[in-house]
Amino acid sequence: xxxxxxxxxxxxxxxxxxxxxxxxxxxxxxxxxxxxxxxxxxxxxxxxxxxxxxxxxxxxxxxxxxxxxxxxxxxxxxxxxxxxxxxxxxxxxxxxxxxxxxxxxxxxxxxxxxxxxxxxxxxxxxxxxxxxxxxxxxxxxxxxxxxxxxxxxxxxxxxxxxxxxxxxxxxxxxxxxxxxxxxxxxxxxxxxxxxxxxxxxxxxxxxxxxxxxxxxxxxxxxxxxxxxxxxxxxxxxxxxxxxxxxxxxxxxxxxxxxxxxxxxxxxxxxxxxxxxxxxxxxxxxxxxxxxxxxxxxxxxxxxxxxxxxxxxxxxxxxxxxxxxxxxxxxxxxxxxxxxxxxxxxxxxxxxxxxxxxxxxxxxxxxxxxxxxxxxxxxxxxxxxxxxxxxxxxxxxxxxxxxxxxxxxxxxxxxxxxxxxxxxxxxxxxxxxxxxxxxxxxxxxxxxxxxxxxxxxxxxxxxxxxxxxxxxxxxxxxxxxxxxxxxxxxxxxxxxxxxxxxxxxxxxxxxxxxxxxxxxxxxxxxxxxxxxxxxxxxxxxxxxxxxxxxxxxxxxxxxxxx
Amino acid sequence: xxxxxxxxxxxxxxxxxxxxxxxxxxxxxxxxxxxxxxxxxxxxxxxxxxxxxxxxxxxxxxxxxxxxxxxxxxxxxxxxxxxxxxxxxxxxxxxxxxxxxxxxxxxxxxxxxxxxxxxxxxxxxxxxxxxxxxxxxxxxxxxxxxxxxxxxxxxxxxxxxxxxxxxxxxxxxxxxxxxxxxxxxxxxxxxxxxxxxxxxxxxxxxxxxxxxxxxxxxxxxxxxxxxxxxxxxxxxxxxxxxxxxxxxxxxxx
Numbered sequence: 001x002x003x004x005x006x007x008x009x010x011x012x013x014x015x016x017x018x019x020x021x022x023x024x025x026x027x028x029x030x031x032x033x034x035x036x037x038x039x040x041x042x043x044x045x046x047x048x049x050x051x052x053x054x055x056x057x058x059x060x061x062x063x064x065x066x067x068x069x070x071x072x073x074x075x076x077x078x079x080x081x082x083x084x085x086x087x088x089x090x091x092x093x094x095x096x097x098x099x100x101x102x103x104x105x106x107x108x109x110x111x112x113x114x115x116x117x118x119x120x121x122x123x124x125x126x127x128x129x130x131x132x133x134x135x136x137x138x139x140x141x142x143x144x145x146x147x148x149x150x151x152x153x154x155x156x157x158x159x160x161x162x163x164x165x166x167x168x169x170x171x172x173x174x175x176x177x178x179x180x181x182x183x184x185x186x187x188x189x190x191x192x193x194x195x196x197x198x199x200x201x202x203x204x205x206x207x208x209x210x211x212x213x214x215x216x217x218x219x220x221x222x223x224x225x226x227x228x229x230x231x232x233x234x235x236x237x238x239x240x241x242x243x244x245x246x247x248x249x250x251x252x253x254x255x256x257x258x259x260x261x262x263x264x265x266x267x268x269x270x271x272x273x274x275x276x277x278x279x280x281x282x283x284x285x286x287x288x289x290x291x292x293x294x295x296x297x298x299x300x301x302x303x304x305x306x307x308x309x310x311x312x313x314x315x316x317x318x319x320x321x322x323x324x325x326x327x328x329x330x331x332x333x334x335x336x337x338x339x340x341x342x343x344x345x346x347x348x349x350x351x352x353x354x355x356x357x358x359x360x361x362x363x364x365x366x367x368x369x370x371x372x373x374x375x376x377x378x379x380x381x382x383x384x385x386x387x388x389x390x391x392x393x394x395x396x397x398x399x400x401x402x403x404x405x406x407x408x409x410x411x412x413x414x415x416x417x418x419x420x421x422x423x424x425x426x427x428x429x430x431x432x433x434x435x436x437x438x439x440x441x442x443x444x445x446x447x448x449x450x451x452x453x454x455x456x457x458x459x460x461x462x463x464x465x466x467x468x469x470x471x472x473x474x475x476x477x478x479x480x481x482x483x484x485x486x487x488x489x490x491x492x493x494x495x496x497x498x499x500x501x502x503x504x505x506x507x508x509x510x511x512x513x514x515x516x517x518x519x520x521x522x523x524x525x526x527x528x529x530x531x532x533x534x535x536x537x538x539x540x541x542x543x544x545x546x547x548x549x550x551x552x553x554x555x556x557x558x559x560x561x
Numbered sequence: 562x563x564x565x566x567x568x569x570x571x572x573x574x575x576x577x578x579x580x581x582x583x584x585x586x587x588x589x590x591x592x593x594x595x596x597x598x599x600x601x602x603x604x605x606x607x608x609x610x611x612x613x614x615x616x617x618x619x620x621x622x623x624x625x626x627x628x629x630x631x632x633x634x635x636x637x638x639x640x641x642x643x644x645x646x647x648x649x650x651x652x653x654x655x656x657x658x659x660x661x662x663x664x665x666x667x668x669x670x671x672x673x674x675x676x677x678x679x680x681x682x683x684x685x686x687x688x689x690x691x692x693x694x695x696x697x698x699x700x701x702x703x704x705x706x707x708x709x710x711x712x713x714x715x716x717x718x719x720x721x722x723x724x725x726x727x728x729x730x731x732x733x734x735x736x737x738x739x740x741x742x743x744x745x746x747x748x749x750x751x752x753x754x755x756x757x758x759x760x761x762x763x764x765x766x767x768x769x770x771x772x773x774x775x776x777x778x779x780x781x782x783x784x785x786x787x788x789x790x791x792x793x794x795x796x797x798x799x800x801x802x803x804x805x806x807x808x809x810x811x812x813x814x
Contacts, residue, residue, distance in 0.1 A: 033643065148661050155653040159639040164616045165632030166709070167657025213689055215644045 004238035017230030023139030025223030028205030046072035049102035056110030126360040199249035238331040296351040298528035337361040347371030348382035386455035388428040434560035451525035496552025521548035565744040572621035597758035606748035631706035641691035654708025676707040696727025
């Protein structure tokens with residue numbers, strides 16, 4: 001039952017959670033008491049423009065997040081000084097502004113190429129010594145600040161109108177509190193992710209508040225509950241293999257719900273429910289055998305399975321139709337990486353988070369960035385696999401890497417790779433033939449985002465535009481962008497727009513309606529399709545994309561079967 | 562007698578307001594004096610206190626003296642859901658003396674307990690503030706002001722919503738404090754009570770009158786102060802039946 005805690009990365013995660021809990025429990029009581037829960041959440045969300053800026057100008061993302069959060073806190077504080085609205089209203093106001101600024105910066109100023117969110121990649125499963133040190137320092141800082149300013153925070157919150165008469169500089173006192181929240185939340189954000197930051201800083205204090213009416217015992221109970229929820233949630237996450245951030249958040253929410261209900265319900269019923277939940281929790285889960293090779297993306301997983309056959313266990317991290325931008329590792333991913341002999345990455349920023357997972361998992365795998373072997377290159381575009389020649393080079397590299405890891409099976413890998421490479425060349429030839437039948441003037445592509453540069457370059461297609469004119473899905477097109485795109489589509493007589501299966505296609509549909517082009521053919525951009533779909537394997541996916549494009553461009557008259 | 566506070570032709574306005582909230586306020590508070598500040602709701606009593614406390618800047622005139630005020634707010638301004646005991650609240654009175662890096666000392670605690678005892682609350686020092694009665698809460702806030710040990714006390718409607726024993730205790734306490742040489746200002750709209758103070762300051766956005774209650778509280782002054790008919794003057798042996806409509810504000814009619 002306690003096996004998860006044998007792993008070093010789980011131990012470090014638990015230690016990180018306990019360290020964070022001290023600050024979170026103490027600060028959480030002040031957050032709840034002063035009605036700053038939404039503000040704390042806003043601090044985390046407001047980091048976005050800072051990340052875009054850090055990426056665009058080129059400085060540390062943590063610094064960007066922190067700067068944005070400080071600016072956010074300062075904005076709320078200034079407004080709170082002048083206006084009567086509560087912190088909630090002002091937080092919402094400033095938050096909307098911050099997010100809007102982030103979107104404009106990402107879309108129109110920097111045309112952000114990278115996956116902005118992953119810059120602040122944090123997971124309790126990938127905690128390093130530096131993270132532990134930061135968590136300890138922040139908690140110590142919070143405890144010191146609360147000890148020094150707690151009485152003043154209490155007095156100002158208790159009756160703000162008397163603060164001045166009591167000799168308290170209310171604005172300064174509040175600024176210290178708001179700043180403490182900014183520092184604590186952004187540091188937690190970088191170490192353990194957004195979801196967990198919220199779950200630790202607000203929920204335990206809100207839960208214990210239901211039961212305890214005195215400040216000191218309340219703070220102690222909040223620290224204890226935050227630590228308990230963190231460690232139990234982490235254990236649960238490993239047992240049932242879900243992202244720990246989500247597991248801890250759900251657990252904390254559940255405990256709050258039970259605690260709130262318990263205020264009204266007899267104790268015996270409560271005990272029964274709690275026991276039931278615990279038993280259910282214990283029953284779930286299972287263990288996984290050690291995989292040998294970890295592949296980050298769906299297509300790399302597919303190639304690796306083709307080359308390795310049954311000789312090797314392949315652990316693929318991303319699943320079909322998940323946006324790689326919104327990835328949080330599951331315990332299985334870290335476990336697999338810890339025990340892996342080989343890690344295969346896509347590179348060019350698409351799976352930059354993997355480096356941290358590898359370094360923190362504690363194993364010693366060989367890491368191969370497959371983008372380094374591609375034969376066709378486009379600047380800063382991570383979607384290189386859409387050119388089958390790059391896939392061929394990658395497959396060859398995979399076979400070589402597998403051969404080094406498992407020298408006994410080298411011949412099998414080489415044979416499998418050779419067979420797969422032949423199929424790739426056939427695929428390439430087939431697709432090229434299909435496109436050759438379409439008049440060059442009609443080969444004009446409009447997609448959801450710039451994921452098809454490699455594909456277009458390979459088959460002589462002109463990319464007229466993208467609905468999201470940048471490679472991060474966080475970016476949004478401006479009204480001007482959309483208008484220009486519509487005009488372009490009409491002028492160039494583009495017959496079809498191709499939304500991607502993993503990205504909301506509403507805007508593409510809207511533009512299609514506006515221009516009379518069709519938007520009913522979907523493409524597989526970032527990931528393969530799920531099992532049973534037309535894009536379930538790499539070979540099927542590229543063929544399906546070619547087929548969809550040709551059908552779209554010829555009004556369904558031709559295809560590429 | 563030494564003058565603790567002197568205000569000359571004081572005016573103040575809230576940001577973005579076109580008209581001043583108070584105007585032409587001139588008075589002196591001497592040591593050992595109790596001044597009743599009389600006026601209708603919205604007449605500027607709280608505003609005057611805010612200016613004296615330095616929370617609101619005067620747009621005209623000056624206040625001399627009284628750098629140190631203790632303030633007793635209306636009880637409904639304080640949070641009943643806060644995890645604080647009567648003692649915790651009383652201890653807030655030490656914050657002006659204790660620098661932020663120092664912890665509460667045993668001496669501060671003894672001082673706070675003594676203040677609570679003085680307002681008759683020694684039995685409930687550890688009871689949560691929100692669980693006390695309205696009168697007890699008012700007394701806790703007075704104890705907090707006592708802990709501040711300031712030469713001047715400002716009390717905003719201290720008798721509103723307070724039970725009779727608390728009210729009587731409070732009146733006696735204010736007399737004691739004045740006797741110790743402190744200056745006390747009490748915002749109120751209870752005319753009968755105002756007769757007991759040393760001075761009254763009648764305020765309805767501008768100062769109507771200031772002086773000893775017997776001479777100052779004439780029918781004309783009170784009508785101008787409260788903007789309504791005074792049925793009978795206080796202290797003339799008749800029932801005091803002052804302008805119900807405006808006295809308590811429109812929300813009570």
